[in-house]
Amino acid sequence: MAISIISSSSVIVLVVTILCSEVLCKPYPKCDPDYPDYGLPIYKRDVELLQFAENLEHLEADYFLFAAYGYGLDIFAPELVGGGPPPIGARRANLDNQTRNITGEFGLQEIGHLRALKSTVGGFPRPLLDLSESNFAKIMNSAIGYKLDPPFNP
């Protein structure tokens, strides 16, 4: 019985100690480790993977910028286009002002991602992107396995 009381109180002390050190006594908890002061190296084997991601960043940048503003990288950051063709069928979306603002922020962030990638793993011209309603409808039909009616429209 005595042992059990001691061990219960030890457990309570342990739990309080953990809570105190991890939660209660850390007013600004953050994820460790911190970013290093210097940039991390990009391993050679990762370069192609990051270049693949660059395609996606192109898609996201023009998708969000067009949705928010009705124009994209050709106006915001023509230096990132590298002579690639403009996207097919992209246009301004019918959004409320708050959603438009947030969508625009996403687009501007994608410009930052493209700049970071192109300056570290090299760039290539923007690929031809089909951002038309009909293409999204086709992709969504194919993803779910039947034809949606009305068609999907992002």
Ligand SMILES: *[C@@H]1O[C@H](CO)[C@@H](O)[C@H](O)[C@H]1NC(C)=O
């Ligand atoms: C949205 O913003 C435009 C200007 O950009 C303004 O004319 C319009 O009144 C705003 N709409 C709402 C619902 O606030």
Ligand SMILES: *[C@@H]1O[C@H](CO)[C@@H](O)[C@H](O)[C@H]1NC(C)=O
């Ligand atoms: C959208 O952004 C504009 C410009 O920054 C700002 O004036 C406006 O208040 C924002 N609208 C909403 C609904 O967040």
